[in-house]
Amino acid sequence: MLLIDCPYCGPRSEVEFRCGGESHIERPGPHGEVSDEAWADYLFYRTNPKAEHRERWLHAAGCRRWFNVARDTVSHRILAVYPMGSARPESAA
């Protein structure tokens, strides 16, 4: 069970959080101008790396804020935590 350093509440156990999957995915639009391929890519295709992964988490049983996490999918080490909306930093490792 991960220990996640919520940017608003500090380190709390994973059970309080919900993972929202890969972060920094841009929603294409407007809807009338998006190709089927681009939309399918947005909906279904993820990088799934065996390495550092940027994902978004919700502190569901806490402050109810979403934020970004850089996590190593092999060691489960959390390399960085940064607020939603801030630019994707370079590798945090």
Add this chain to the structure above:
Amino acid sequence: MSGFRRSSGGTTIDRGRPLSFRWAGKSYQGFAGDTLASALLANSVSIVGRSFKYHRPRGLFGAGLEEANAIVQLEAGDVTVPNLKATQVELYDGLVAGPVNACPSLAFDAMSVNGLFKRFIPAAFYYKTFFWPHWRWFEPAIRHAAGLGVAPSLPDPDAYEHRYDHCDVLIVGSGMAGLAAAESAALATPDARVLLVEADAVTGGSLLSSDEPIEGATPLAWREAALARLARLPNVEIRTRTMAFGFYDHGLVGLSERVTDHLPPRERHGARQRLWKLRCGRAIFATGAFERPIAFAGNDLPGVMLASAAQTYLRRYAALPGRRVAVCTNNDSAYETALALHEAGIAIAAIVDSRAEPGPAAEQAKATGLRVIRGAAPIQAKGRRRVAALAIGALDSARATETIACDTVLTSDGWNPAVHLHSQSGGSLAYDDGLRAFLPAAAAQATASVGAGAGIFDPGAIIAHASAAGRGETCPPPPSSPVGPGRHFADGDLAAQTAWLDFQNDVTVADVQLAARENFRSVEHLKRYTTLGMASDQGKTSNVSGIHVLSSLLDKPAPAIGTTKFRPPFDPVTIGSFAGRSVGGDLMPLARGAAHEDQVGLGAQMEPYGGWLRPACYRRADESEAQAISREVLAVRRAVGLFEASPLGKIEVKGPDAAEFLQGIYVNAVRSLKVGHCRYGLMLNEHGIVHDDGVFARIADDHFLVGTTSGHAGAIADTFEEWLQCEWPQLRVMVENVTTHWAVMNLAGPKARTVLAAVGTDIDLSANAFPHMAYREGLVGGVPARIERVSFTGELSYEVAVPWRYGASLWTAMMQAGEAHGITSFGVEALMVMRIEKGFLHVGSDTDGTTYPQDVGFGPAMAKKAADFIGRRSTMRPDATRDDRRQLVGIEVTDGKGPLETGAHVLPADAVSPGGSEGWITSSAFSPTLERPVAMGLVARGASRLGQAVRVWDLGKWREARIVDPHFYDPQGEHRDG
């Protein structure tokens, strides 16, 4: 001959407190501080179990968690616990236990004939022999014959609890290394909280049974002094009966605390066991080591025991396994046992050492007068129900050169450090050629292994190394002193057939050879093919021995074979402990409406709906459920009914961009909605699938009240937050789920207006002033209320929301005001019948995970809206725009029979076989209003097939029906205006 108790001694028993207990139907005496195992040994009980597969008689093998034979069923009835190890059951007065796998008795086991056929039931016998359909005939008998204890058939009366804890330094194990590490950690970092956990009831680990002096003191004296020093350190806490069973990510450790297991059941209060989820800054594993048994023919005979176990029984419990003992070893540790037994007056028949040059320990033994046989190994234990003699021979020969008369054989093939927690934490392992065992290597988290758990056995070295680890320093472990070789079993050696490796799962050297011959050479394949190490002890004493056999057979070094993965739990943990308090009604507590008690008083049949306990219907004494539902429907249609709608989701959306935000949420247009009005809205997920629906009201320009389906409010509020925070952070909007702030009473029926007026309100209720789909605020019965004129029944209907605490009184006021008008309380089932009569969509019933809005009639609404919304692009994908999609339609029966089954398939009118389904019935009811069945269904191209005849098939029965418009009742909507 078999075990007995000395008249004095025993470091952990209290001779002043004798206890009575029953084993396998007979009464015995033991002492406080005994385990069930030590008490059985002291009472000369030689056979403690029957083996898993062959039902061979088995005696005590170990003294701790490694015990593989003495698997017991503790107590009877609802408190019974199967599959405990006798070595971990603390004796209490009145304890009742028995073996798990003996039928009809331990002494005579009807199944032991399996042993005669041993050569016909090798590894993978079941895989090779029993195939469907024959397996079903054999399965019951085999399940009866093979297996362990009996699961309790009654509900568990015990309570379990979960606790969370944090510490800076966790020490697992309270032996020499654990105590030294705890002390140095506490001294080095006085601000740090140091927690030491010990699975045993008593701290000390091997200090309680060892004879080797430490820093000039006896082990017991050293332990006393160390504990006294720890007691003076305010930042150290020690918890006994607490086992660290799992090490997870980021320093999370699972601890299982046995709170009352050591007490007689009648004296137990509170939680029986406690599951701790502990987060530690760093951890030090002082978990000790498990002694390996030696494989030889008949090594499972009662009387064959681990050398260290005999020493533990002697020192801790003054219990001895026999009177004439042969000791077989490949290392020095067993000599200590031999000398201890010798001093206790036990005859040591011989010490059989596999090493050609055993070293100083052997010299000391010889000087004491003991016979040491070098370069030799056991070949076969002889005896029927108990060891009577041991045949030995030269290490490199299968021929016996001597038979030693003895009643007990003690074996030591070296030690396996308990690397479980280190491995679970992600740490790597390295094979040590000297110790012939896997040692902890690189750590993956802030952990260190010390003591025997790190393969260190010299007291001075243990203390220096563990103290350094306690301070957070690393100190290279001293070089290990190598153990001697083991016997090589040639492939096909008959002795291999009764040379046991895994005693609990009945796996022999021959089984490993068979697996290797059949090319199951990977250690993971070996494990699954032979079940080696898959018993409840998870191979604590057998895995490494199995790897040695495979290594010698394949002529491949042990590290190249590797070891199987260590997974939690280290030792079995009761399932109830993981469940904690989340059992029965507390597993998923149900919410209750504001007027719950009143409804129960009216005879409501309460049932769970989406996390709420709600009235299904109100049955009168002489009514069936269907009759009650019909009565409630007709009362609403003809007069007035009252329904508590509090579970309907209510989310406040407020802010300058509230309309803009909801415009992006709903399929329907939002910006055009005027203040004081409501609109029905459909929400999709980003895949374009219908996700939720409800009515939203505009309270002010910048303020909306969003309604969701019951039980879905939390999820929808979360979705709103996710979109606001992650996708549209520029929108100035606040979202709050207020579902349980407001109790909602729904008055429905032609007399609803009259009854609401009678309750008393300052709101103008006239049809013109308060039309359908309008929202008003005011006082109702003197209480501030929010009213929506919306209707799921199809009748004139007011949903009156008041602050939750006024909900019950509003219910009462409405029932009283309605009495003169025949008001009838109605339940969820009547509401569902009325909405089917009206052809109203119910998300989740009439939609599934493939339903787009255009499939349920929202194509035109979408076409009218220009703006994007969640899921819109997905509704334009090729699959969503196929012209043969299933569409929601009404289905009318034409055969004059009763309602259709929900889920029944819809087929063309000329269908004669059920293949080629065109859809199915999604909602169905008998309409009391129309006095005929009504139904809805999702049918291919349904919207363009109104009037077409179809056939409906369900479980072999055919019905005749017709596709119709789903608005069965009041299609013009005249009734909803009263």
